Amino acid sequence: MNAPSILKPTAPSATSAPTSPATTPSASVTSASASEREELVKDIYDQAYDAWQPNRVDIFRQYGLTVVLGKRDGYEFEDLETGRRIINMHINGGVFNLGHCNPEVRRALVDGSERYDAGNHYFPSEVKMRFVERLLALSPDSMRYVNVNTGGGESIDSAIKFARHATGRRRVVTVHGCFHGATGFAMQAGPQDQAAFFNSTGSPDDFSQVDYDDLNQLEDVLRRNDTAAVLIESLPATAGFPLPHDSYFKDAVELAHRYGALYIADEVQTGLMRSGTMWCSVGYGAEPDMIVTGKGLSGGYYPMSAVIMNDRSAQWLKDDGFAQTTSFSSSELGCYVATTVLDITSRESTVQNVHMLTDLFKTRLADIQSRHRFLTGVRQRGVIMGLELAHPQGSTALMAALYRNGVWAMRANFDQHVLQFKAGLLMDAPTANRVLDALDAALPQAAGLVGVED
Numbered sequence: 001m002n003a004p005s006i007l008k009p010t011a012p013s014a015t016s017a018p019t020s021p022a023t024t025p026s027a028s029v030t031s032a033s034a035s036e037r038e039e040l041v042k043d044i045y046d047q048a049y050d051a052w053q054p055n056r057v058d059i060f061r062q063y064g065l066t067v068v069l070g071k072r073d074g075y076e077f078e079d080l081e082t083g084r085r086i087i088n089m090h091i092n093g094g095v096f097n098l099g100h101c102n103p104e105v106r107r108a109l110v111d112g113s114e115r116y117d118a119g120n121h122y123f124p125s126e127v128k129m130r131f132v133e134r135l136l137a138l139s140p141d142s143m144r145y146v147n148v149n150t151g152g153g154e155s156i157d158s159a160i161k162f163a164r165h166a167t168g169r170r171r172v173v174t175v176h177g178c179f180h181g182a183t184g185f186a187m188q189a190g191p192q193d194q195a196a197f198f199n200s201t202g203s204p205d206d207f208s209q210v211d212y213d214d215l216n217q218l219e220d221v222l223r224r225n226d227t228a229a230v231l232i233e234s235l236p237a238t239a240g241f242p243l244p245h246d247s248y249f250k251d252a253v254e255l256a257h258r259y260g261a262l263y264i265a266d267e268v269q270t271g272l273m274r275s276g277t278m279w280c281s282v283g284y285g286a287e288p289d290m291i292v293t294g295k296g297l298s299g300g301y302y303p304m305s306a307v308i309m310n311d312r313s314a315q316w317l318k319d320d321g322f323a324q325t326t327s328f329s330s331s332e333l334g335c336y337v338a339t340t341v342l343d344i345t346s347r348e349s350t351v352q353n354v355h356m357l358t359d360l361f362k363t364r365l366a367d368i369q370s371r372h373r374f375l376t377g378v379r380q381r382g383v384i385m386g387l388e389l390a391h392p393q394g395s396t397a398l399m400a401a402l403y404r405n406g407v408w409a410m411r412a413n414f415d416q417h418v419l420q421f422k423a424g425l426l427m428d429a430p431t432a433n434r435v436l437d438a439l440d441a442a443l444p445q446a447a448g449l450v451g452v453e454d
């Protein structure tokens, strides 16, 4: 039985007018009645409960968050149940950096599939080499090699192995509040309760965690002289994108090197121009030994991730080129699609749009903050944003109120007074303004939900 929804307003009839700044009915709403849509979504959720994710379905139903994505394009998707168009300010952590069903990426996928399949993972090819060359050209000069995988977790696991081989050591130091994926080493490097849930925590000799932006704690661990890698998610998303002091990454790289360790920058969420530069930590002046990228590299279509390596990190490639192979590594179709993603991401008009959005959000968020006590602070680097709220669980309330106003954004699970607010690189100014109008309307509603004055 569904609990009353805090997120979904009553489904509009085919003729009803939009009820909020960001909500417009989609074209396909007119083809199905409200009851037909509700029935369809209920069936999908019933099946999902039976055969896919019983506990997750229970929780979504409890919060009235029975979302099924309908038609989608640009930065909007249709909520199948209500027919409303929702602006996506979560973008799956950056997967939809270039928007949903980006036409240029889709064309590359379709055209590419006429010529390529995954190819053979043992042999090089022209399309693979073009992708590798393009990625290196967009990375610091010290980067020499690229290892291409599918998911971000797989690339984090790989980077950890590469550091262990290069240094002959095992320890990996990460920071509290980071998330690096749900695969083996990536999960062991992240939140310990998650690894413990699967009875899979790493040995205390293999993994240590220190506070973000704290170089003294980092050095204390490094002094043991047994660290293979310092692995830092440049701006930890699940902690709400806290911003470090300006020299943090540069100093952390230097410390790692002083004690014989390598520095791995997890740029799965913060890379690909989202911070206003190609790689966030590099934009702060650091030169990591490895950069891990993923999410948006797929263009939302073809799963791709990569480890970009300098010479020292890539030692294994020279010692034994067959030590790690996976069936879909360097998939030719994936490389073709991802090369197009890199072309779009790095072109001048995209960079200019990111600057435009950065300024627009900065200016309007400052104005909105001056009028709403519930919004106590804004963290921003490029189009990566965290909204600080005047209640420890304020982000759940704002998430709910924003959804009612036609915007989907995700709370920061490890610090729930912060809402993650992530714009895509190609979002236009009218859409950004609709997001901000929706925020303006949602803040007092959210404050009311948690009993705080706005």
Ligand SMILES: Cc1ncc(COP(=O)(O)O)c(C=O)c1O
Pocket: 093, 150, 151, 152, 153, 154, 156, 179, 180, 181, 182, 233, 237, 266, 267, 268, 269, 294, 295
């Ligand atoms: C910072 C960061 N690193 C790594 C990952 C893992 O990527 P994937 O989910 O593609 O395995 C994620 C996923 O959310 C992430 O946010």
